[in-house]
Amino acid sequence: MPVTVTRTTITTTTTSSSGLGSPTIVGSPRALTQPLGLLRLLQLVSTCVAFSLVASVSAWTGSMGNWSMFTWCFRFPLSWRNFPITFACYAALFCLSASIIYPTTYVQFLSHGRTRDHAIAATFFSCIACVAYATEVAWTRARPGEITGYMATVPGLLKVLETFVACIIFAFISDTNLYQHQPALEWCVAVYAICFILAAIAILLNLGECTNVLPIPFPSFLSGLALLSVLLYATALVLWPLYQFDEKYGGQPRRSRDVSCSRSHAYYVCAWDRRLAVAILTAINLLAYVADLVHSARLVFVKV
Structure with missing residues (x-):
C-alpha cells in the first residue's frame, strides 16, 4: 500500500472493491467524512456509550464485569499498513465476547430498575460496536490481486x-x-x-x-x-x-x-x-x- 509521509500528514491510497479506494488523509477533518472515518466514529461512540452507561450506575462486578469494561474502554489509535485491520479484528472479537459475557453472567441477575436498563442499553451499544468493527474488517481485508499487508x-x-x-x-x-x-x-x-x-x-x-x-x-x-x-x-x-x-x-x-x-x-x-x-x-x-x-x-x- 503506497504511503507518502509529509511532516505530520500521512496520505494513504488503497484500491479495493469496497469503494474505500479514495485517498484518505489521517489527521484531517476530511477523513471523518469518508465511509471508513464515519464507521470508526460509530465504533468510538458506541463503545464510549456502553462504558458510560455501565459506569454511571456501577453495574459491573467481578472478573467478567471487568473484562467487559476493559473491552469498551480499550483503544489504541495507531495507524500503519498492518495495524488498523489487526486492531479492528481484535476489537470485533472483544466486543462480541463482551456482548455475550456481560448479559449472560451479569445482566440477567439484575433486578428490574434503572441499573438493569443501563446494563441492557450498554449491551445493545456493545453489539453495535461489534458490528461496526466487523464491517471495517470486511471492508479492509485483502481482495484477490491486491498488494497489501x-x-x-x-x-x-x-x-x-x-x-x-x-x-x-x-x-x-x-x-x-x-x-x-x-x-x-x-x-x-x-x-x-x-x-x-x-x-x-x-x-x-x-x-x-x-x-x-x-x-x-x-x-x-x-x-x-x-x-x-x-x-x-x-x-x-x-x-x-x-x-x-x-x-x-x-x-x-x-x-x-x-x-x-x-x-x-x-x-x-x-x-x-x-x-x-x-x-x-x-x-x-x-x-x-x-x-x-x-x-x-x-x-x-x-x-x-
Missing part, C-alpha cells in the same frame, strides 16, 4: 482469531484446580501457552515489519508454525475432554455432580462449565489452525 489476508486474520481464543481459554483456566492434578491437563495448558506465544510472535513481526530477521522465508516459517500448532492442539483436543469428563481418568461426565454448578448468581462460572468451554474453544482453535495451515501452505507454493 499480511494481516489483511486470511492467514493474518486467523492469527488474530487464534490468539483471541487462547486468551479466552486462559480466562477460563485461571483456576489452577482445573488442571494441576493431572500431568496430561498441564500439558494441555502448555500447548495453549506455546501456540499463543508463537502466533503472537508472528503478529508482532508483521506489525513491526521485522519478518526479514528470520533465517528462513516468512511463508515457510508460517507454514511450520501452523503445522506445529495443529499437532499440539490435536493432542489437547483429545486429552482435555478425556481427563475432564471421563470417570476412568478422574473426570466428571455430568454437570449435576458439580456442586458449584448448583449455585446461580452473577459473574460466576462453575468449574464444569469452565471445563466444557475450554473443550469447545480447543476445538475451535484447532479448526482455525487447520485453516491457517491450508492457507499458509498455499502462500508457500505461490512463492515457489
